[in-house]
Amino acid sequence: MRVAVTAAGVGRFGKRSETLIDLLCEAGREALDGIGRKPVDLLVVAHMAGGTFAGVENTAAKVADQLGLDTSAGFRVEAASASGAAAFHAAVPLVAAGGYDRALVIAGEKMTDLPSAEVARVLARSLAPMEIAHGATMPGLAALVASRYLTRYGVGEDALDAVTVAARAAAARNPNAQFPTAVTSAQVRESRPIALPLRLLHCSAVSDGAAALVLERTAGPAGVLGLGQATDHIELVERPDLTSFRATQVAAKRAYEAARQTRKEVDFAELHDAFAPFALLDLEDIGITGPGEGAAWFLNGSTASDGRFPVNPSGGILGRGHPVGASGLVQIAEVARQLRGESGPMAIARRPKRGLAQSIGGLGSHNFVTLLGDTGGGGR
């Protein structure tokens, strides 16, 4: 494919006073600084619901103008909470095909302007109408997935706690994280119940933030090895299996096939843990563990920074924060930074050669897998 991430910018997550456009441009400027401000001829912007959350539309043109990308091509991409990954997946083939020399991909969300109950209502619009009619919420459906998973595989709730504890421990090394403090299992278990078995600390938080990266037609340590995407039935109950996300499984298969690689050649991953049980499913769905085995990996430390397969060294969505439209691109940017040796205190114990980012849109209805790795050329 011969396209590589040559620079990345990631902003601070949490409550931010800036506008969505300013957050997008802040991340964009950092990425452009990384390539010495060379000109870009394509801008791809993503946010999930900027019109509703932040009252702004026509974002690509506004960002292009504010960043001085005079007459570059540009457009916006949307795929619910996987919007950031979708922007990357839209840009890569355009650059690979030679239509553009250099693309700037930026994704962000500004959520904290709205009351949290209103944010929850907007997020729930991604669900099926029948689910909304029954009073289902994102955490409610995630809790049903967790309920089935724990029962089917005889796993205790301590596995969910372990995901949060690991995420928060990693986030403590991420200078941009919304929650840069470690928590104990007891603190997780004592947090407010949201949708049992899920408690507050098993659920991601409303957040503002953005990330950006530059794509060029070149080889490098963060080359694009393979992309995969799949949708699934919008109603959870219509899917063949409640304890996996088929859209991730199919996306991962497509990404591995495109990369002509297997799961065994991947060194680490940034996984979509908007709710703690998702991390268990994700690890299984990308083929690193078998069904029902993800829990043990989180409980025995195999997913730690120095473990057998590091997961979410940036703190994941649980620790980093979840500006929904940004998270899919944040994951890819953090994988690229690990591969490029730019992760600072977040660097995993062994310098990786290949990394995977997995993003979930909606309640697992629109998922993306991105494989990055060293494609030669040596340059960073």
Added chain:
Amino acid sequence: MSEVPPLAIVRCDHCQARFLPHPGLCPRCGSDELVRTEIPAHATVLAATELLAPAAGWPSPHRLAILEATESVRILAIVRGPLPTLGSVVAVRRTNDLYEVVLPSPG
């Protein structure tokens, strides 16, 4: 077990999928060869949750369960009482386009 009317479902004559009435084509294969049929309104409780931060307009706690009826038809249903035991069989009915677990009669 409560006496409840059968549940209307849809069968796809092309791929034989069974599912609850659903807008559009067969969600599995895209066929329009859809036939309405019925199944008994009893189902096994696969998963259950109690929402203590429910959506606006719903009481707290708001309880939901995923049930599995015959022909592997799964149903998201409201529980207006204590959560049923996982693995137990319950009766389910459709009222005003909502599926609800039928609670045992008092006494």
